[in-house]
Amino acid sequence: MSSMMNESEDSKRSKDCRDSPAADEANGGEMMGGMIPLKKGPWTSAEDAILIDYVKKHGEGNWNAVQKHSGLFRCGKSCRLRWANHLRPDLKKCAFTPEEENRIIELHATMGNKWARMAAELPGRTDNEIKNHWNTRIKRLQRAGLPIYPPDVCQQLYKTIQDGQNLGTLQTGDTYDPDLMQTDHFKIPEVEFKNLELSRDVLSYSSGRFDTSPSSMLKQGVGSSYGNALVFPTIHPAKRLKESQTIFTGLDGCVGRGMPVFDQLTDYPCGKIIERSGLSPPYDPDLSTYDQPPWDVFPGSHAILNDNSSSSSNGPICGAMKLELPSLQYSESQQDSWGTPTSPLPSLESVDTLIHSPPTEMQSDGQSPRSSGLLDAVLYESRTLKNSKKCSGHPTSDVSVAFVGVHVSPLNTSATEWEVHADLNSPSGHSASSLFSECTPVSGSSPYGRAYNVEPEPADQDLIPYVEARKAPNQTDGNRPDVLLGSAWFAPSNNGHKDQFFQTDDVVAVLGGDQP
DNA sequence: AATTGGCACAACCGCTACTGC
């Protein structure tokens, strides 16, 4: 940055690449100021050499001066990117190591799509590299209908959260804006969980490891300082506020603490994923294998807190969240007026779009900010469920979309024909379904009124056993997202293990009390 | 052998934050 401003005349000549006049399509370049064609596209070795030489002489920065001093017909931005992503001497050229992959998973669970920050945690790696790596990994998991975050990551997250609660202090140097944590918007009426029975078989996985029950998790938020101490990554405060002020208005932080863990822990085929990615399964629960304690900087799980935030889409979180899967985007044309997928294989996103705008209390401007976090899904799910209650018998309902035939529980298969005339626009498109995309196999009947059939598509053969295994607990509907939602997120309340399971009162209490 | 589709990577685009004037 020091040299950033020392070439004012260059800045006059070469503004940003995008400011360049019409591109010279013929040669792939652009006309700079109508005079100098700027090349686009892949860099040649000669160009690389020129840029390297320039940086050696002048140092980094003042990239717009590169063209002038080096003769490169590239815009400054392109030069900076080329240098940062490929020419920097400290870059690692090798593939990601298992440790690095592990770290990426942890970091993403913590901070979401903050690639630059993640890159800062991974010396020699660039944000672009990490981003590409992550996206391809996501695609792979998506196709396989597997959750993004391994349960062990969630477990660590949970532990960290819990530790943070126990300590009553933040274990991070990150700052946070207390204003972001205000909320009283969320509550989950009991009716919403009556039908969300959990298969004991499914639950046993998680409960055997630690108490992942929603109630226990949510309870942990009650009265805890942690609830107000969710920490954001050290992104620009203004940005954080921008991204989060809406969704956290009224949120006590508790949901973010526990919820994302649920499904992840229930049946994630962690070993397989780890094996596939070269990690050493299972994830080291005690983090002893990590380069550094991944969660000691936690909190604020970006994923959980939803940072989503593309700098270019800084709408309120509460808008229609989108799962941070850049490659899984679908147009509305794929859906009918209900948002029902018209394709026999609707995407997760298309399912997401079934969830329409939440009540206006959450949606401040109708924008559709993207979501990268699990919390968003959780929050909206809660809200959806809440709304479902309202609509199914509560005059205060402000929702209006059918939510029919949700067959949630393997154990309580008769209970969940419910109609949620809910406004199914997810606060950010990151509805339960999008959460499923992160946490559950993607298949089954649509809980949103029309059947869909997104059978997991195990692109990798070694994932198939896990996909099948996930169906096992309930051969009839075990692979359905709605079932998994119920089984993974909402423990049954009829099994006598109150501490282990969701109690409406707990939820209500944790979520800030009931609302009229 | 040719074609096709998916994957991984590189690069670009749009936007925002920061800084200096």
Next chain:
DNA sequence: AGCAGTAGCGGTTGTGCCAAT
């Protein structure tokens, strides 16, 4: 305070390679 220039970030698109058909 407002503006302009620059750097940086995150999302998206383009491209080449490779395996499957």
